Structure formats: structure tokens, C-alpha cells
Amino acid sequence: MNRRSTLLLFLLLSGLASYGQSTEGIDACQTTKTRYFGKVFRDAQARQASVANYLSGQAYPGDSTIDITYYGLNLRLTHTPAYLNGATTISFKATSANLSRFFLDLNTQHKVDSIKVGRGGAGAVLTFVRETNRVQVTLPQPLSIGQAYTLTVFYQGNPASASGFGSFAFATHGPTNAPVIWSLSEPYGTQDWFPCKDTPADKADSSAVDLTADKQFVSVSNGRLIGTTDNPDGTRTYRWRNSYPIAHYLISLAMTNYQQYDTPFTSGTQTMPVNHYVYPETLPSIQANLDLTPNMLRIFTERFGPYPFLREKYGHAEFNWRGGMEHQTISSMGAWNPGIIAHELGHQWFGDKITCRNWQNIWLNEGFATYSEALYVEATGGATSYNANINGNMTRARSATGTLYVQNISSINSIFDNNRSYSKGAVVLHMLRGVLGEDVFFRAIKNYVAAPNLAYGTAITEDFQAIVEQTAGRKLDYFFREWIYGQGFPTYRVTWQDASTTGKPGVQVRLTQTPGTNPVSFTMPVQMRVGSAAGDTLVTVFNDLADQTFTLPAKGAPTGVVIDPNNLIMKQVTSTSMTVTGIEDPSESSLVVYPNPASDKLTVKFKLEKPGTVTVSLVNLLGSSVSSHSMQLVKSGEQTLSLPVPPVAAGRYILRVDTPTGRQSVGVMIR
Ligand SMILES: [Zn+2]
Structure with a gap:
């Protein structure tokens, strides 16, 4: 789901919804999302309380004694009055011995007329008891484990009144106020319009949706349209068939006077329909963006593997919310910028194929x-676009609170937290790419999408971690522990000093992390770029201590250290500073310079271990000497030199003293 769907869902309730066409770019879209989130967030407590009430009437997540294999919805809908007459067929297998009683989730607002055995309810009448948001069904004979059973629930009601959270809507659009009906079940709204086992964990093997309504409606759902029938009463029935496994919340309907616009996608020898069902008044302004869809399919096919529902279709069905929702093979859309189109398409692999x-x-x-979305802009706009996208996500992710693993699923806002589930989630993948490298990362993603135990099924973090570790050939507990189950991000303080020895330039870098709570400090590979006049050196160190010192090579006299120059880590760097340098511990260095900052005169004190030549140089941060003074046959012992400050630009410099026994340096500010 695009985060704006959730937001608007609440905005609808609070009367703040603004319908209309979005022409924003990706950045504007992100801003809008954040802005809308901010608006509704003020009411978070009230909303949380009402969600808790909503959930209290049911034993989420569904009845574990049954395993759903099929949902077949046969729905007759009228817009005015807003009403649904449903016959939903459910096939399942018993998962416990002697199963004689089980429950389905169905919102209390619906009246259950009858429950009958078989597809379409051709068989015997079953006994049931209506409970709060549930139907308890009693079977005539108990089922053994694995035994299959099919029944059909006949029910009716106004699903919009059932859905306190906008999971089902009757609305209008356009200059003629054309009626429109749509569903958006995620996360808890499926039971508002059909009986189900209300958990994403139990996917049906296939599904069917038959939609009957007045002829003005073009009725759209998952999978392939196998036919339409004009009925004697003036209604028309659309029959949709989905032959892939599907989570209950990804079953959808969208119905209005759609105009269909097609942009087929060809992959190898196969051509798949891409059908856009759009409001007639919207189509002209968004056609150019719809035309981007086949190229997105091509890009994601390269990155993730084949589009998961190639035998059927991909498509969009417009609705009034200014977000998107990744219904399987038919995303519901209220905004059409490339970012949202890419987001919902990406979900077909992540959310729909693997839920x-x-x-x-x-x-x-x-x-x-x-x-x-980031991978799409990278493929079309290159590294600059990718980095800008990641920067935007990092900015939001730094504001994320709590762990990426959602602690409070009774709060819809907590599940769909923009900064956390979306931006931090994306940043974690960006960081994983940095840890693994290009080749391993993208192989891991493809392996995850294709994993036999996960593909067309469901996954938790540990499943993904296992695939990543298999692909990489190493354990990555530290990474998943701190980024999925930990909070925040590392705050680094960096100090460095010249650690060059004769003929071997180098630098010593001390990396200190501000202690956190969970984790106290982050373990990460950290790239460091050591600058020198002779060129930069890029080194990766493995930082697994809160206070750690590394000695790194340099190409010439080191002039600076930049940590994580490629922004592979979500972090904060409080300071990067040069300290008194030398091979020995700075506290033992004999070199002292004062005043510091200096403007006209510098006093330099140091101890000479052996008599010989002494050269005192002022070096700029690019490593070039801007002033140098040599003295020969200097005696050993304490030395004090008074030097005029050379006419150089104000700024930071390194004062370097070369002696027969080595080099000492210290940073000075010239004013
Ligand atoms: Zn989404």
C-alpha cells in the first residue's frame, strides 16, 4: 500500500479528504505523503483507541484450525442505496483432528442469511452462530486433518457502514458525479466485505470474483476477465479469475464508468496485457505516465526476476484516494506520478508474490x-537520481521511532508508519546493498523472490535473512539484529592523525560512537576515504566496537579522512577532526605550537632526540607545503622556535616538523 492510502482513509473520515489528480513528481509526492501524515497524526490517540475497539471483537489472526485454499466471491452491488448482496465460497482443509466447529471472520454489520455446503451453495444447509465479527460454523461430520471442505456464505449489508476504516467505499467522481465503488482491505478490512480467515499468513491457492451491477459499471478485479454476462434485470456480471496464490487482503474490486487504456508488456516471446482502468476525465493528463509501465516492468524483471503474474495481467484501477494499493495484478490508484506507479508495481513481487x-x-x-522506487529512478536517472532518492528516505528514516519490526499492530498508523516501515525499510535495503556489494545483493534479492519455500507464499524477516546469508555465504546476525530489531542509527565522532612512517604514508583513524540503548553501538563495515595530494585511498574497515582505532594506508601525506563517503550507512557524523599527529600517542608527542589560532607569530616547541637537520613546514589540507624552513646541524634536546606566520589564506593547516628520527605534526588555525 502506498502510505497515502492509509492517510486518506482517515482523512475521509475526518472530512479533510481532497480528491483530485496528482501531477507531482516523486519528491513532491513524498512531501505530500509526509504532510498528510502530519495532519492526521495529531489525532493518533483517538484513532488508536478506535482501532483497538475494532480489533477487540475478534481473535485476530483468524481460526488456525482451517487452512484456506480458495475464495470465490459472487457479489451483487448497488451504489444507491449502497448495498452488497454476497455469496462467498470458501474452500479449506482441516488443520486439526476431528474438526467439527470453526469460525470465519465477517463484520457484525453483515446479516448472514445462510451457509450451505459446496461451491455456490448447492448442498445442504449448515448450522451457524453469529458472533461479534465472526460466524461460528458447525459441520455435520467432523473433518480429519487435511480433509478438504467447501461451503458458501450468503450474506448482505452495507460494507461501507461496516468499515469504520474506509476499507469499502461508495463515492462519485468527475463532472457527472459518476458513481464509483472500491475496496481497500489492508490491513484489517477484508472481513468488512467478505467472510475470510483474517490473516495475511494464510493465502488461498486461487480466487474468483464475480461482480454484478448496473450496466454503467465496468467492474474490475484480480486476474483475468473470463467473460461478461448481460442479465435480464439490466445488470451486467464481470467474471474475474485469479489462478495464483493470493492473500485475502489483496483481493479487490473497483467499479465505475472506467475508460480502458492498454500498454501491453512483452517479455521474451510472451506478451502480457497491461490494462489501465481510468476515469474518463483523468486519462488525458496521465497517459504519458501510464506509458512508463512496460519499461518499469522490464526494469523490475531485470532486478527481481520475472513478473510474478505473467499468465494474467498487470493493471491499474483508479479510485478516489490519493495513494495506491497493490491489489494483486490490479493496483488501485489515486495518484499517478512515476514514483507511485513504481511503488505499487514493486509490490507485485514484494507483498503480493511474497506476502x-x-x-x-x-x-x-x-x-x-x-x-x-529508488531502483526505478536509478535505472532511468542514474546514480545521481538514486542517491537523491536514498537521501530523502534517510532524512525521513532518521526521524523513525521504534523498531522496524512493528511492535504495536493494533495501530494502523504504527504499521504504516511512513518514516519507519517505508523509508527506514528502504534504507535498510540500501545499506544491505552496501554491506553485500552489487552482485551478491541483487542475487540475494532474486533468490528471495524465487525461493521455493517463500515464492507465492509468506515470509518474515528471518526468512529473508536466511536467503541473504545463503547467498552471501556468511552470517549477518549483527546487521538484522541492529537494523530490524534495534532502533536509531550510529552517531560517529572521527579523529585522525598522520601515521606515516618513512616511505610509507598512512593515517590512524579513531571512530567513536555515541552510546545508544538498542543497540549500544552499531556494527557495520565502514568505508573511509583517506585523502592525499597523491590521490585518495578508499578502505573499508569493520567497525564492531564503540571506540575503535584503525591504521590505514594513504597514497601520500594524509590530508583528511572522510568516513562513509558513498553514504552507505544511515548515520550522523558529529565531527571529523585532525588531532596532533605522529606515530606515537598524541599525548606523548613533544610538539607544541602556540598561539593556536595564530595570526602573526607562531612559537613551535619540540624535543629533538638526535642532532641533525630539522625542517618545519606549514602544509595546507591538500597536502601541499605553503611555507618551509630548514635548519641544519641542530643539537638534540628541547627546541623553541619563533616563526613569523607566512602570508597565507586564513584556515586550517598542518604544522609539520621533520627530524632525523621521524615526523611530528599538529593542526593549526591561521587567522
Ligand atoms: Zn506500499
């Missing part, structure tokens, strides 16, 4: 979809 097994692991959906 988070529980809402605590929503980052496996949203973090990956948000990162898909």
Missing part, C-alpha cells in the same frame, strides 16, 4: 516497494 506473514513484518512489503 508478509504478519503485520509486524510489514517492512518486507513496504520497505521493498519503497526501495523499488
Whole structure:
């Protein structure tokens, strides 16, 4: 789901919704998302309380004694009055012995007329008891473990009144106020419009949606349209069939006077339909963006592997929320900038093909979809665009609170936290790419998408970690522990000093982390760029202590150290400073310069171990000597020199003293 869907869902309730077409670019889109989030966030406590009430009537997550294999929805809908007459067929297998009683989740607002055995309810009538947001069904004979069963629930009601959270809407659009009906079930709204086992953990093997309504409606759902029927009562039925495994919340409907616009996608020898169902008044302004879809499919196919639902289709169905929702093979869309189109398309791999097994692991959906946006801009705009996207996500992710693993799933806002589940999730993948390197990272992503135990199934963080570790050939506990189950990000303080020995330039870098709570300090490989006039050296160190010192090579006299120059880590660097340098501990260095800062005169004190030539140089931060003074046959012992400050630009310099026994340096400020 695009985060704005959730937001707007609440905005609708609070009457703040603004419908309309978005022409924003990706950055503007992100800003809008954040802005809308800010608006609704003020009401967080009230909302959280109402969600808790909503959940209290049910034993989420569904009845574990049944394993769903099929949902077949046969729905008759009227817009005015807003009403649904449903016959939903459910096939399942018993997962416990002697199963004689089980429950389905169905919002209390719906009246259950009957439950009958078989597809379409051709068989015997079953006994049931209506409970709060549930239907308890009693079977005539108990089922043994693994035994299959099919029944059909006949029910009716107004799903919009059932859905306190906008999971089902009757609205209008455009200059003619054309009626529109749509669903958006994620996370807890499926039971507002059909009986189900309300958990993302239990996917059906396939599904079917038959939609009957007045002829003005073009009715859209998952999978392939196998036919339409004009009925004697003036209604039309659209019959949609999905032959892939599907999570209950990814089953959708969207119905209005759609105009269909097609941009087919060819992969190898296969051509797949890409069908956009758009409001007639919207199409002209968004056609150019819809035309981007096949290229996005090509880019993601390269990155993630084949589009998961190639036998069927991809498509969009417009709705009034200014976000998107990744319904399987048919994303519901209210905004059309390339970022949102890429996000919902990315979900077809991450969310739809592999679904988070529980809402605590929503980052496996949203973090990956948000990162898909970055990969799309990288493929089309290069490294600069990618870096800008990641920077934006890092900025938001730094504001994230709590762990990426969602602690409180009774709060929809907590599940779909913009800064955390989306931006931090994407940043974690960016950082993993930095840890693994290009080749291993993208192989790991493809292996994850194709893993036999996960593909078309569900996953939790540990499943993803296992695939990454298998691909990389090493354990990555530290990474997942601190970034998924930990909070915050490292705050580094960097000090460095010249550690050159004769003929071997080098630098000593001390990396200190401000202690946190979880974790106290972060373990990460950290890139460091050591500058010198002769060129830069890029080195990666493995930082696994809160206070750690590294000795690194340099190409010439070191002039500076930049940590993480490629922004591979979400971090803060409080300071990077040069300290008194030399091979020995700075506290033992004999070199003292004062005053510091200096403006006209510098006094330099040092101890000479052996008599000989002494050269005192002032070196700029590029490593070039700007002033040098040599003295020969200097006696050993304490030395005090008074030197005029040379006419150089104000700024930071290194005062370097070369003696027969080595070099000592100290940073000075010239005013
Ligand atoms: Zn999403």
C-alpha cells in the first residue's frame, strides 16, 4: 500500500479528504505523503483507541484450525442505496483432528442469511452462530486433518457502514458525479466485505470474483476477465479469475464508468496485457505516465526476476484516494506520478508474490516497494537520481521511532508508519546493498523472490535473512539484529592523525560512537576515504566496537579522512577532526605550537632526540607545503622556535616538523 492510502482513509473520515489528480513528481509526492501524515497524526490517540475497539471483537489472526485454499466471491452491488448482496465460497482443509466447529471472520454489520455446503451453495444447509465479527460454523461430520471442505456464505449489508476504516467505499467522481465503488482491505478490512480467515499468513491457492451491477459499471478485479454476462434485470456480471496464490487482503474490486487504456508488456516471446482502468476525465493528463509501465516492468524483471503474474495481467484501477494499493495484478490508484506507479508495481513481487506473514513484518512489503522506487529512478536517472532518492528516505528514516519490526499492530498508523516501515525499510535495503556489494545483493534479492519455500507464499524477516546469508555465504546476525530489531542509527565522532612512517604514508583513524540503548553501538563495515595530494585511498574497515582505532594506508601525506563517503550507512557524523599527529600517542608527542589560532607569530616547541637537520613546514589540507624552513646541524634536546606566520589564506593547516628520527605534526588555525 502506498502510505497515502492509509492517510486518506482517515482523512475521509475526518472530512479533510481532497480528491483530485496528482501531477507531482516523486519528491513532491513524498512531501505530500509526509504532510498528510502530519495532519492526521495529531489525532493518533483517538484513532488508536478506535482501532483497538475494532480489533477487540475478534481473535485476530483468524481460526488456525482451517487452512484456506480458495475464495470465490459472487457479489451483487448497488451504489444507491449502497448495498452488497454476497455469496462467498470458501474452500479449506482441516488443520486439526476431528474438526467439527470453526469460525470465519465477517463484520457484525453483515446479516448472514445462510451457509450451505459446496461451491455456490448447492448442498445442504449448515448450522451457524453469529458472533461479534465472526460466524461460528458447525459441520455435520467432523473433518480429519487435511480433509478438504467447501461451503458458501450468503450474506448482505452495507460494507461501507461496516468499515469504520474506509476499507469499502461508495463515492462519485468527475463532472457527472459518476458513481464509483472500491475496496481497500489492508490491513484489517477484508472481513468488512467478505467472510475470510483474517490473516495475511494464510493465502488461498486461487480466487474468483464475480461482480454484478448496473450496466454503467465496468467492474474490475484480480486476474483475468473470463467473460461478461448481460442479465435480464439490466445488470451486467464481470467474471474475474485469479489462478495464483493470493492473500485475502489483496483481493479487490473497483467499479465505475472506467475508460480502458492498454500498454501491453512483452517479455521474451510472451506478451502480457497491461490494462489501465481510468476515469474518463483523468486519462488525458496521465497517459504519458501510464506509458512508463512496460519499461518499469522490464526494469523490475531485470532486478527481481520475472513478473510474478505473467499468465494474467498487470493493471491499474483508479479510485478516489490519493495513494495506491497493490491489489494483486490490479493496483488501485489515486495518484499517478512515476514514483507511485513504481511503488505499487514493486509490490507485485514484494507483498503480493511474497506476502508478509504478519503485520509486524510489514517492512518486507513496504520497505521493498519503497526501495523499488529508488531502483526505478536509478535505472532511468542514474546514480545521481538514486542517491537523491536514498537521501530523502534517510532524512525521513532518521526521524523513525521504534523498531522496524512493528511492535504495536493494533495501530494502523504504527504499521504504516511512513518514516519507519517505508523509508527506514528502504534504507535498510540500501545499506544491505552496501554491506553485500552489487552482485551478491541483487542475487540475494532474486533468490528471495524465487525461493521455493517463500515464492507465492509468506515470509518474515528471518526468512529473508536466511536467503541473504545463503547467498552471501556468511552470517549477518549483527546487521538484522541492529537494523530490524534495534532502533536509531550510529552517531560517529572521527579523529585522525598522520601515521606515516618513512616511505610509507598512512593515517590512524579513531571512530567513536555515541552510546545508544538498542543497540549500544552499531556494527557495520565502514568505508573511509583517506585523502592525499597523491590521490585518495578508499578502505573499508569493520567497525564492531564503540571506540575503535584503525591504521590505514594513504597514497601520500594524509590530508583528511572522510568516513562513509558513498553514504552507505544511515548515520550522523558529529565531527571529523585532525588531532596532533605522529606515530606515537598524541599525548606523548613533544610538539607544541602556540598561539593556536595564530595570526602573526607562531612559537613551535619540540624535543629533538638526535642532532641533525630539522625542517618545519606549514602544509595546507591538500597536502601541499605553503611555507618551509630548514635548519641544519641542530643539537638534540628541547627546541623553541619563533616563526613569523607566512602570508597565507586564513584556515586550517598542518604544522609539520621533520627530524632525523621521524615526523611530528599538529593542526593549526591561521587567522
Ligand atoms: Zn506500499
